[in-house]
Amino acid sequence: METKPTQEATAPTDAITREVVDLMAGLVALFHREYEEAAAARSLTGAQAKVLALLRRGPMPMRHIAQTLSCEPSNITGIVDRLEGRGFVTREADPQDRRVKLVAATDSGGAASEELRESLNFAREPLAALDDRERTQLRDLLRRILEHAGEDDPRA
Amino acid sequence: METKPTQEATAPTDAITREVVDLMAGLVALFHREYEEAAAARSLTGAQAKVLALLRRGPMPMRHIAQTLSCEPSNITGIVDRLEGRGFVTREADPQDRRVKLVAATDSGGAASEELRESLNFAREPLAALDDRERTQLRDLLRRILEHAGEDDPRA
């Protein structure tokens, strides 16, 4: 499976891969914290923000939300309850299949989500260290990685 | 602050930065899921795994754990309670300052953490899409980003 036999790729992981994984862990932690903070600043929880973000693409059945977020449907019930209680989403029966509930962001819900997305300083702070060429390079590398691993969850 | 005036860097965020942020969100989600799963496979929660990972570097006061994980110290109490209950860590008063409790991983705790780290397929699957040169490139870019943003939390 390895491209280059130059290194003993038989070992669990080579040094560079290992370091990249560690760096990503740091990145993940950083991103996560920022996201949570940005959500909290709008008195949303991370999970609520994620659901709202999903709904930017249009109404969606509960089941689909649960799948995308890889959690149990019963969990989504509560999250949507709270969002609904605050007027950020609505829940309507799908006319096609009345078992299905279609969750849709309200105007204020959509606005909150858009605002949050805009506010992610993450984009400015650490990414500012790179110039255009490097950002493009990074983009291409990330694309390849995600492409290769059934990407999902467009949460920001 | 921008290096290249070629693009109007005055706007909130340029297209590439925006895309990079979205890609990172995907990466973060992916990594997060994998980490949680890998932990669950050893019947640890994500939070417990993170604490164990921190302790790989040696014993550490509760307070320090809380700071590194950016949460309230009272939260750590519970997590360490559960880890201690399962024999993964010990809690001892620091002889230097008896207010301080030093948390240390036991042998089995350290082993579990090491095992978990090894098992992160994340390294193999999506990263396998890149060759050595690209992995190095990615490493360098990530280093720069994290350097620039008070890095922390070496959790994996």
Next chain:
DNA sequence: CTGAATATTTGACAAGGTGAACCTTTCATG
């Protein structure tokens, strides 16, 4: 010795998450 500051714990409480049981609606099949 006194009082302020520090490290941790405790308790009450909200939210995220799971799993099992339950209702409603759909759908296949006899």
Next chain:
DNA sequence: CATGAAAGGTTCACCTTGTCAAATATTCAG
């Protein structure tokens, strides 16, 4: 058409994370 199995959601009981405020123990400056 009737019936039963399967699918989408909800409810309930339960655990873990996380917060905040109050309590305890220890240190340290005067």
